[in-house]
Amino acid sequence: MKTRFSSYDIICGIAELQRLIGLRVNQIYDIDNKTYLFRLHGGGSSEKVTLLIESGTRFHTTSFEWPKNMAPSGFCMKFRKHLKNKRLEHINQLGADRIVDFQFGSGEAAYHVFLELYDRGNVILTDYEKTILYILRPHTEGESIRFAVREKYPVDRAKIGNCELRESEMREIIENSNEGDSLKRILMPILDCGPAVIEHVLIEHGLENHLIRGSVDQEKGQVESSKKQSTKKNRKSSEINPSDIQFFDLAADLPQLMLAIKSAYDIMAIGRNGSSKGFIIQVKEEKLTNAENTEHFYRNIEFHPYLFSQYKKLPFKEYETFMEAVDEFFSSQESQKIDIKTLQQEREALKKLSNVKKDHTKRLEELNRVQDDDKKKAELITSNQCLVDKAILAIQSAIASQLSWPDIQELVKEAQANGDIVASSIKQLKLEINHISLLLSDPYKNENENDNADSVIVDIDLALSAWANARRYYDLKRSAALKEKKTIDASQKALKSAERKTQQTLKEVRTISNIAKARKIFWFEKFFWFISSENYLVIGGRDAQQNELIVKRYMRPKDIYVHADIQGASSVIIRNTTGEEIPPKTLLEAGTMAISYSVAWDAKVVTNSYWVYSHQVSKTAPTGEYLGTGSFMIRGKKNFLPSCHLIMGLSLLFKLEDSFLQRHAGERKIRTTEDIINGDKIEQPEISSTDLNEINEACESINEYGKNSFPNTEVKIEHDTGRITVKTDLLDETNKTDAVDQQSLDIINDEDTVIIQPAPSRKKNQSTKKRREDKERSEKANIEMVYVGSPETDKSSSKVKRGQKGKLKKIKLKYRDQDDEERKIRMMILNSSGKDKPIANNERQEEKPTSLTKITTVEASENILTKNQVEIEDIDDSPITVDTDLLDSLTGVPFDDDELLFAIPVVAPYQALQQYKFKVKLTPGTGKRGKASKLALSIFSKDKTCNNRERDLMKSIKEESLARNIPGKVKISAPQLQKLRK
Numbered sequence: 001m002k003t004r005f006s007s008y009d010i011i012c013g014i015a016e017l018q019r020l021i022g023l024r025v026n027q028i029y030d031i032d033n034k035t036y037l038f039r040l041h042g043g044g045s046s047e048k049v050t051l052l053i054e055s056g057t058r059f060h061t062t063s064f065e066w067p068k069n070m071a072p073s074g075f076c077m078k079f080r081k082h083l084k085n086k087r088l089e090h091i092n093q094l095g096a097d098r099i100v101d102f103q104f105g106s107g108e109a110a111y112h113v114f115l116e117l118y119d120r121g122n123v124i125l126t127d128y129e130k131t132i133l134y135i136l137r138p139h140t141e142g143e144s145i146r147f148a149v150r151e152k153y154p155v156d157r158a159k160i161g162n163c164e165l166r167e168s169e170m171r172e173i174i175e176n177s178n179e180g181d182s183l184k185r186i187l188m189p190i191l192d193c194g195p196a197v198i199e200h201v202l203i204e205h206g207l208e209n210h211l212i213r214g215s216v217d218q219e220k221g222q223v224e225s226s227k228k229q230s231t232k233k234n235r236k237s238s239e240i241n242p243s244d245i246q247f248f249d250l251a252a253d254l255p256q257l258m259l260a261i262k263s264a265y266d267i268m269a270i271g272r273n274g275s276s277k278g279f280i281i282q283v284k285e286e287k288l289t290n291a292e293n294t295e296h297f298y299r300n301i302e303f304h305p306y307l308f309s310q311y312k313k314l315p316f317k318e319y320e321t322f323m324e325a326v327d328e329f330f331s332s333q334e335s336q337k338i339d340i341k342t343l344q345q346e347r348e349a350l351k352k353l354s355n356v357k358k359d360h361t362k363r364l365e366e367l368n369r370v371q372d373d374d375k376k377k378a379e380l381i382t383s384n385q386c387l388v389d390k391a392i393l394a395i396q397s398a399i400a401s402q403l404s405w406p407d408i409q410e411l412v413k414e415a416q417a418n419g420d421i422v423a424s425s426i427k428q429l430k431l432e433i434n435h436i437s438l439l440l441s442d443p444y445k446n447e448n449e450n451d452n453a454d455s456v457i458v459d460i461d462l463a464l465s466a467w468a469n470a471r472r473y474y475d476l477k478r479s480a481a482l483k484e485k486k487t488i489d490a491s492q493k494a495l496k497s498a499e500r501k502t503q504q505t506l507k508e509v510r511t512i513s514n515i516a517k518a519r520k521i522f523w524f525e526k527f528f529w530f531i532s533s534e535n536y537l538v539i540g541g542r543d544a545q546q547n548e549l550i551v552k553r554y555m556r557p558k559d560i561y562v563h564a565d566i567q568g569a570s571s572v573i574i575r576n577t578t579g580e581e582i583p584p585k586t587l588l589e590a591g592t593m594a595i596s597y598s599v600a601w602d603a604k605v606v607t608n609s610y611w612v613y614s615h616q617v618s619k620t621a622p623t624g625e626y627l628g629t630g631s632f633m634i635r636g637k638k639n640f641l642p643s644c645h646l647i648m649g650l651s652l653l654f655k656l657e658d659s660f661l662q663r664h665a666g667e668r669k670i671r672t673t674e675d676i677i678n679g680d681k682i683e684q685p686e687i688s689s690t691d692l693n694e695i696n697e698a699c700e701s702i703n704e705y706g707k708n709s710f711p712n713t714e715v716k717i718e719h720d721t722g723r724i725t726v727k728t729d730l731l732d733e734t735n736k737t738d739a740v741d742q743q744s745l746d747i748i749n750d751e752d753t754v755i756i757q758p759a760p761s762r763k764k765n766q767s768t769k770k771r772r773e774d775k776e777r778s779e780k781a782n783i784e785m786v787y788v789g790s791p792e793t794d795k796s797s798s799k800v801k802r803g804q805k806g807k808l809k810k811i812k813l814k815y816r817d818q819d820d821e822e823r824k825i826r827m828m829i830l831n832s833s834g835k836d837k838p839i840a841n842n843e844r845q846e847e848k849p850t851s852l853t854k855i856t857t858v859e860a861s862e863n864i865l866t867k868n869q870v871e872i873e874d875i876d877d878s879p880i881t882v883d884t885d886l887l888d889s890l891t892g893v894p895f896d897d898d899e900l901l902f903a904i905p906v907v908a909p910y911q912a913l914q915q916y917k918f919k920v921k922l923t924p925g926t927g928k929r930g931k932a933s934k935l936a937l938s939i940f941s942k943d944k945t946c947n948n949r950e951r952d953l954m955k956s957i958k959e960e961s962l963a964r965n966i967p968g969k970v971k972i973s974a975p976q977l978q979k980l981r982k
Helices: 007-020 074-083 167-175 183-191 195-204 216-230 250-272 322-331 333-383 385-400 405-417 421-425 466-518 544-554 584-596 599-603 673-677 689-703 733-746 768-782 791-797 804-814 820-829 836-847 857-863 867-875 880-888 929-941 948-955 959-963 977-981
Strands: 024-030 035-042 047-054 058-062 088-093 099-104 111-116 122-126 132-135 139-141 145-147 278-288 294-304 316-319 426-430 435-440 456-461 528-531 537-540 560-564 572-575 609-613 631-634 648-656 712-717 724-729 784-787 900-909 919-927 970-973
Touching: 007 047, 007 058, 007 088, 007 099, 007 250, 007 322, 024 074, 035 074, 058 322, 074 111, 074 122, 074 132, 167 183, 167 250, 183 195, 183 250, 195 250, 278 322, 294 322, 316 322, 322 333, 333 385, 333 435, 333 456, 333 466, 385 405, 385 421, 385 426, 385 435, 385 456, 385 466, 405 421, 405 426, 421 426, 421 435, 426 456, 456 466, 528 584, 528 900, 537 544, 537 584, 544 572, 560 584, 572 584, 584 599, 584 609, 584 900, 648 929, 648 948, 900 948, 919 929, 929 948, 929 959, 929 970
Parallel strands: none
Antiparallel strands: 024 035, 035 047, 047 058, 088 099, 099 111, 111 122, 122 132, 139 145, 278 294, 278 316, 426 435, 435 456, 528 537, 537 572, 560 572, 560 609, 631 784, 648 900, 648 919, 712 724, 919 970
């Protein structure tokens, strides 16, 4: 199977990619440590193209969506730093080597990316002077050439392409070649066009089987070597048949060879024109569904820009361009691997069935043979009764005479020498078991027939007569016949069982194969994630890089940020798909997730988490401080959640087919007090009639007040005792403004927090000194720095980077006399990002000076978006509608007649999994994650309510994805767990 570009592929690929000249680099991603994606755009038609390069293997444009790394690698960041927004100026091949030079930018701003497609491959980034800035694989060649940073890339070492050969030069090369070499081996270093082109032109001119003539012994050795090679597996259609081997004749074959070389140059010229098509060569694979039916599929083995003669007899697919063919070839490799693996498993299952059938047939044949032998021996004893009786009598007499066994053996030999008929029939004495072996034949056959052919050696028991010995063999024959009958009956059952198991295995293999192909990896699966009990997607970072990525790329203006003041706690985002307030239950579940993915899990410590609005999370550090990767500033009030128990759960979500979505509408919805009273199926305390009367009385008193004077009402339901407390703060006209002002003071007056000042009230009568003291106290109490990430990140984030110490010292000296108000005014004059909110709020205040409206921070963030928030919305490629549709297509409570596409394991707070069909409880313990996940899957599959389709989907789940999101060492809990373990 072809795995990398050849020289001719590089020629055709470079010619075809000349259309990309002039496009600019929009973004660069890395798929793995060897493969990179360049997003290019520009040109007259606003063309957008993705260029893929892989070290040592390939380069081509792609239209497929490749899975990208969660966070860009160091090499990818170097690419972005130097190549972003640069124009692609040139794509060239270095000499005749398999090295491609991509030049971005021009003049002294030019950068080169050298892609090496030979040996182990390499990717090198250099500046305009070819000085290496970054290299994927540093190494040395010999003592003089070093491939390392700050070294010159040796462009001059590239091999220069040869000119067209003349006949005299070719004659000299052949004369100096080793005897027994093939023409293909001789032409490979000369033509620099790859083995496929050379093989093609040799076939076209009838020279594919020619070897350089040697001595007689060498010719024999060459023929034998060719015979050995022809027996190898996976040989191409162009393999050499030993009988077709010929030897090159300079006089007769050299002109034909020169024509073949000219054809090779012509094919290379076609490739340089950029007009090559693409071809994928395939082989037909068969798989047996049962004894009668077979299925076929085509496996890709080669990709070429030209349909060469050696592949014309094989099936192939043709594409308009070579790049399309390469893209399809490599993009379909995963699917091909699944098909090949499925085929191997099917063959193994069918092989086991075939072995069972062969063993059954072999045992029956052996039993039939034993019956025939016993029957024949019995008939021969009956036919030679007198001879058998005399032999028995002779040996018994010798034993009765008390002769030793060696003496009896000598006596038999003497009788045989004297021509005794009875003694001649004795072939062996087995006196230790009281048997003798006689050579018996049918006495009634014609004399012309060969007696030796029908003669059989028969064991005779000396304690029995001839008739008794014959009867013994007939009994053995009947016993073998009875055993044969029992074997046939048992074998039929065994064969049916084996066939049933084989068909079940084939079905499972194909089902898992189809599931694996249909399985779509969602964007949020690279993070910690779950769907809350009220249908909100909650995601959390695995490390500092993912924490940074979640906040910068995936957090939207209406989302909620959840965190905990404990080492290693994950940054958790609640994706707000409705645009309304996030319910408390979802907030509590997200808080449980944030704490569980921290050191609290292993330490078994229960602590509190908190939530803030998205606009309160900032990457802007205070003057003189530095925020590392995964660290953020939280400005404003933190809303602390109740203590969360460390109880997580492992469950399964099933992807529904589109036509079954309506049946599961509203599975995860917000449960209101009305739903609880109406008997919604949620574990809640019963509400008595007295409690309901208290609630109704409170509601009636609330209705007496207008909209602007709506009181604070709290309905508290204690889940442990079932007690309900209704608290209503009825504010009179004189206290309305005090309540509004007090709530305004709870919101921190900070540069990143929106504050709407209330209408004139008694607060204005306070002294300036008191207001200043309140402001300073609130700032000190609420502006905090939150560090998120691994312990290593926490240590390094507080340190000042090299070169910044002096700079920060100068800044502090320059602005030492500047207070906060002056700083705000200066930043507003400079039109800094994030300062539009106070201006916009003041303008709105002037428009409605008499209205008394309390605007919370979330309402202000809905109305006024900062530049940073707009940028986040632009980056985010998952609109709200997409999130909602995606979540609705996943169910934890499948019906028996639902059409399920695949299953996704999910680890979530246990309270979010209450309604799920399959679930186990996870608490901190000593068990390993992998073992716990396997046990959980076993529990799910043995559930009485689990149907066959669900079991098939469970079998297709990979072990690594099942245990990936478990927080750490766990204890697993489930009903009847001990019984299942036994």
